[in-house]
Amino acid sequence: MYANHQEQQILPGDFFLPFGGRLSENNRWVQLSYLIPWRRVEMEYSKHFSGDLRGGRALSVRMALGALIIQEREGFSDRHLVQHILENPYLQYFIGLEAYQEEPPFDPSLLTYFRKRLGPDIINQVNEWIVEAGLQEEQDADDQDKDEDEPPTGPGHSDTDGESQDPPTHQGKLILDATCAPADVAFPTDLSLLNKGREKLEDIIDTLHAPHKGEMKKSRDRRRQARRDYLRTAKNRKPGRMAIRRAIGRQLRYVARDLGFIEQLVQHTSLTVLSRRQYRDLLVIGELYRQQLEMYRSRSHRVDDRIVSIAQPDVRPIVRGKAKANVEFGAKVAISVVSGYSLMEKTSWDSFNEGTTLIDSVERYLQRFGYYPEAILADKIYRTRDNLKYCKDHGIRLSGPKLGRPPKQMDPNQKKIERQDMGKRNAVEGKFGEGKRIYGLGLIRTRLRETSETVISIQLLVMNLEKRLRFLFCLILSELIALDFAINSAVA
Known part of the structure; x- marks a missing residue:
C-alpha cells in the first residue's frame, strides 16, 4: 500500500x-x-x-x-x-x-x-524536471542582468517598435558523446570463466545428489584433477598460446561432463531443489559452454552476446579503443549536454554506434525546449550521411569538416569555428570525468541489470543537482558582493 x-x-x-x-x-x-x-x-x-x-x-x-x-x-x-x-x-x-x-x-x-x-525511467524524468528548472533559473538571472544594464523604456515603447517577436526556431548548442560505465567484474578470460562455471556445476551436482545420498552412487566428476589442470596454467606467469588452448579444451570437457551428470540426476531429482541463484547459474553456464565451444572450434575470440561474467550475464565487452583500456565491460551510455546539464539519451548493455542516436537526441531536444539547436557538437563518428542530411534539412550546423577529401587550403574562418567547437565539446568529456572520478560512474557496483541502470541515471541526476547548487552559491555570492559595494559607496 x-x-x-x-x-x-x-x-x-x-x-x-x-x-x-x-x-x-x-x-x-x-x-x-x-x-x-x-x-x-x-x-x-x-x-x-x-x-x-x-x-x-x-x-x-x-x-x-x-x-x-x-x-x-x-x-x-x-x-x-x-x-x-x-x-x-x-x-x-x-x-x-x-x-x-x-x-x-x-x-x-x-x-x-x-x-x-x-527505476531509470522515473530517475530520468526527475532529471528532466531539475534541468528544466535550472535552465529557467539561469534564464531569469540573465534577463534580470539585462534589465539592470539597459535603461528602462518609456510607456508604449519596446525594443521591437511595437512588433511582436516570433519564437526562436533554433537556439542553443547540443553536445553529444558516449562512454562505458564499467561494471564491478573481474577481468574475464576464457579459462577463468570455464573454471568458475565448472565449480558452480559441481555445487549443483552436490545439491541434486543430496536427497539420494547412500542410495545412489555419485558420479565421478574428477573435480580435484580439474582443479590441478586449471592451476597448472593459471599459475604460469606467461603461458603460451597452445598451452592456454589445451587448458581451455580440458575445462570444456570437464564442463560438458558435469552437464551430462546433471541431465542424469534430473531424472531422479527435480530442479526445484536448487536455489534461485543455482538455477540461474545453470542456465547461464549452459549458454557460456555453447559460446566457448563455438569459439574453441572456430579458433576465434568473437561471438554474439558474449558472456563475460556468470554473476552478471548482462555485461558485455565494449571496445572503446582507449590507451588505458582498449576493452571495458559494462553498459554503454550516450548522453547529451545542454548548457552544462547532462541528460540521458540511451543506455544499452550491447555495444552500439553512437552516431545512430543523433536524430533521436535532436527530436528529444525539440520536445524539451520547443526549438531545434543551432549547432550540434560531436566527434566524427556522428558525421554520417544520414545525420548530415537530417541536419541540413532542419537548418542545424553539425560540427566538423565536410565528408570526402580535405581541401588543400582550408578557410581560416572555418578552421577557427572547428577549433572553437572542439573546445566547447570538451564539456561532455568533463562530465564523464566528473562522474567517473568524483562519483560512482567509473565503477558500477550493483549486480542486477535494472538496478545498474538506475544507478547510472542517478549519477547524472547528482551531477545536475551539484551544478544547480554551484549556480545558487554564485547568485548568493554576487548579491553579497553587490550589497557590500553598496554599503561601502554609501559610507564613502
Whole structure:
C-alpha cells in the first residue's frame, strides 16, 4: 500500500533536535532539498503501486530517492549509508524526517528495492524536471542582468517598435558523446570463466545428489584433477598460446561432463531443489559452454552476446579503443549536454554506434525546449550521411569538416569555428570525468541489470543537482558582493 506521506516540505527550523539548536539554512543538504520537486516525484512514484489498502504502508519516495542520492553523492555502501544517516541530522532532514531519531529509518537491504521500484525511467524524468528548472533559473538571472544594464523604456515603447517577436526556431548548442560505465567484474578470460562455471556445476551436482545420498552412487566428476589442470596454467606467469588452448579444451570437457551428470540426476531429482541463484547459474553456464565451444572450434575470440561474467550475464565487452583500456565491460551510455546539464539519451548493455542516436537526441531536444539547436557538437563518428542530411534539412550546423577529401587550403574562418567547437565539446568529456572520478560512474557496483541502470541515471541526476547548487552559491555570492559595494559607496 502506498499513500501520500507529506503535503509540503518542512522548514529546517521546524526540524526537531532533542539536543537543542536548529538546522542551518546554508547547509548543502538543506539547499539540495529545495532543488528537488518532491511533490511531483511523489505523484509519479505513486502510479507504480496498486490501490489496495491492505498491507504495510510503503516508505515515502523522498526517503527512497533521497537515500539513493546521498549514497551516490558520497560513495557509501548500503550499510554505511544507514550508519551515516543515523549520525547526521541534516541527512535525516534531507530524506524527509521531521525530527532527529536514533533508530534506523530503514534496513540496508531495502536499498535494492528502492532502486528496482524507482527505476531509470522515473530517475530520468526527475532529471528532466531539475534541468528544466535550472535552465529557467539561469534564464531569469540573465534577463534580470539585462534589465539592470539597459535603461528602462518609456510607456508604449519596446525594443521591437511595437512588433511582436516570433519564437526562436533554433537556439542553443547540443553536445553529444558516449562512454562505458564499467561494471564491478573481474577481468574475464576464457579459462577463468570455464573454471568458475565448472565449480558452480559441481555445487549443483552436490545439491541434486543430496536427497539420494547412500542410495545412489555419485558420479565421478574428477573435480580435484580439474582443479590441478586449471592451476597448472593459471599459475604460469606467461603461458603460451597452445598451452592456454589445451587448458581451455580440458575445462570444456570437464564442463560438458558435469552437464551430462546433471541431465542424469534430473531424472531422479527435480530442479526445484536448487536455489534461485543455482538455477540461474545453470542456465547461464549452459549458454557460456555453447559460446566457448563455438569459439574453441572456430579458433576465434568473437561471438554474439558474449558472456563475460556468470554473476552478471548482462555485461558485455565494449571496445572503446582507449590507451588505458582498449576493452571495458559494462553498459554503454550516450548522453547529451545542454548548457552544462547532462541528460540521458540511451543506455544499452550491447555495444552500439553512437552516431545512430543523433536524430533521436535532436527530436528529444525539440520536445524539451520547443526549438531545434543551432549547432550540434560531436566527434566524427556522428558525421554520417544520414545525420548530415537530417541536419541540413532542419537548418542545424553539425560540427566538423565536410565528408570526402580535405581541401588543400582550408578557410581560416572555418578552421577557427572547428577549433572553437572542439573546445566547447570538451564539456561532455568533463562530465564523464566528473562522474567517473568524483562519483560512482567509473565503477558500477550493483549486480542486477535494472538496478545498474538506475544507478547510472542517478549519477547524472547528482551531477545536475551539484551544478544547480554551484549556480545558487554564485547568485548568493554576487548579491553579497553587490550589497557590500553598496554599503561601502554609501559610507564613502
